[in-house]
Amino acid sequence: MGRTNWAGNLTYGAEALAAPRSVEEVQDLVRGTARLKALGSRHSFNGVADTSGTQVSLAAMDRVTGFDAATGRVTAGGGILHATLAEALQREGRALSNLASLPHISVVGAAATATHGSGSRIGGLAAQVAGLQIVDGTGRLREITRAGDSDLLDAIVVGIGALGIVTQVTLDTEPTYDIRQDVFEDLPFARLEAEFDAIMGAGHSVSVFTEWAGESARQVWVKSRTRGELAPRGPFHGARPARCDTNPVPGAPAVNATPQMGVPGPWHERLPHFRMGFAPSSGEEIQAEYFVAREDSAAMIAALRPLGHEMRDALVSSEIRTVAADEPWLSPAARGDRTCAHFTFRRDAAAVARLLPRIEDALAPLGAVPHWGKVTAMPPERIAALFPRLRDFREIVRDFDPEGKFANAFTRRLLEAAA
Template structure:
């Protein structure tokens, strides 16, 4: 009987017949070389079919773990299946940090980078912007090393798995740093709209959480480096500091979250919203996310405000963040500083689908780009127009994988040249 393999949320049952877990790179090379269709699967936290395959799936989590710091170069080379929550404490102990982390430390390094997962901060690029080299097993089973500055690099790093199976990734490092995390309750929505740049620039990383049902923003999470200027005040634009720890989703236990109340701690224990030792939720959710230019943030907020009566009934929580521009072709922040509008929905695809369509319609004049790992409904030609280098990336993927070994339904649908 065919093994049923699902993603973390359970909304995607993969069509692949088998999931392979090679223990050596040589075994992985042999698998890829002999496959008609094969695709890499990370930790399965994507809500789209980006990691599916009509043939086989392969995880690199079973390859020997690697964490090799090059002090002269200021980089670390890691095995692709390593999770950020496993890498980050090691780096901190060595005196190093990454520039950014996502909300979840549970994600694998290569998987998060391949789908454009990003973290937050007006000056902070997405996770993939730290990549300086990536080692891939190509469609013929050979090893290829792509380096920053190479012709293929900017297409392959956020590559949706279409350029090969990553085995190792080299990341830029910086000196370790400590962060204080503050949460504010009850900022008027109007204050966020009118002071968006001030709010998002208030610290190293800032997130706003709203349920789109109230005239106030539920929480503002402020992650401040301790070497930054003055800490935020007790009251701010109509909001007040929380009197206890908070969880972004109403009703969920705050102990699952990283420490708040301004208690200093290492970067890796504050930049994510959730702790590695806890499951942040039961997976009973769907997620959607769209990116618009940061200069259009107020217009984006106004567009969403106009359909809040449709959003709120099927929403658990919405997060608003900023991400710095980058040069990675399939990154949602390619070529423009961005604001991301993220939606965590109830797990009811039929009820959520028309709301997603309404959001896409409202954000269309702003050129919104969908997150590859989330649920979206945009037609392929629209997505191609929103991502300026998508057709170039598609052409490169076809030229380096003429047999379509790494292609799947989603790659075929959206990576068209």
């Protein structure tokens, strides 16, 4: 049908696209279709959401359906985007603990691929999920909650689309809060390696942007909780304060990015890097990302810096982020606090294919784990060895999808490697 993902690097092989408007329509679709796969906001860069049959978009099921004042939890349809949810929460005086760099992505898709923001004390976005409803491969609607079966919820919340179609999600929230965002330029790598924990822990969420060449990282974005406007910040670990709003993508318009310069604003207007309603990131791109143990952060930086010159022509920007340990089985942070190296490449598949093995070999001694929604050159056997619960997850897939309706090339190779 010629549909592509958001960045245009992947053309889906699906024969059809279905857009059910109710749980019952989803159930009927599952019962009557041999091969199908949930399709979120199309922000994955690999075939995790592809199928040889029918892709299923829940874009019409994108509303908040309830707030629980007693627990502070919010329930929404399986097609809701973070931007839509955030605005609804703000009207209720509530907030999420974190957001990804793009508010354009779907809540369920982000959880299913272990997507995250940055924050040394904050887990991935899947850790916010307190319950979900999912239509399994038989068409049965199952409800799994943290209170009812926390281990099963941890098993399926990062489900990489292998278990069914999530029609409803319930999330933990907290009272709304404001964030100020300060940007600093030219952070010396020597300071970043030596003072990594202090730098990345200096705010609620901290990101370092670099192209890896030279002696310094280009920018540090520090997002801090605040109850009011604070005084301007001075130098930051050897980096100087930016003089005006900027964009984390070199050369991109500052208006596309969320407001900076220490001006406080609502959480959902500061935690993402990019504003809803504007083109996110750089557009035509390919992304990769790898997680290492937090204690290996300096070693990760030292391993990647020698590749800066080699990546120069293909790399748009790279971002260093942190994620706290969380519980989902297939979360890369399931075994402890993590540091992430994210790469946004130009949409040059051949160049990326040359660079990925170089990056992965450099990070292999650190046990680097790839992001489920981004490209990698790692063979399935190597990935499977990095996830101790993957064999257990394989058994749950058999229970939820006995006929393999939701299987695709991506999950089939991975689960066979875990056998």
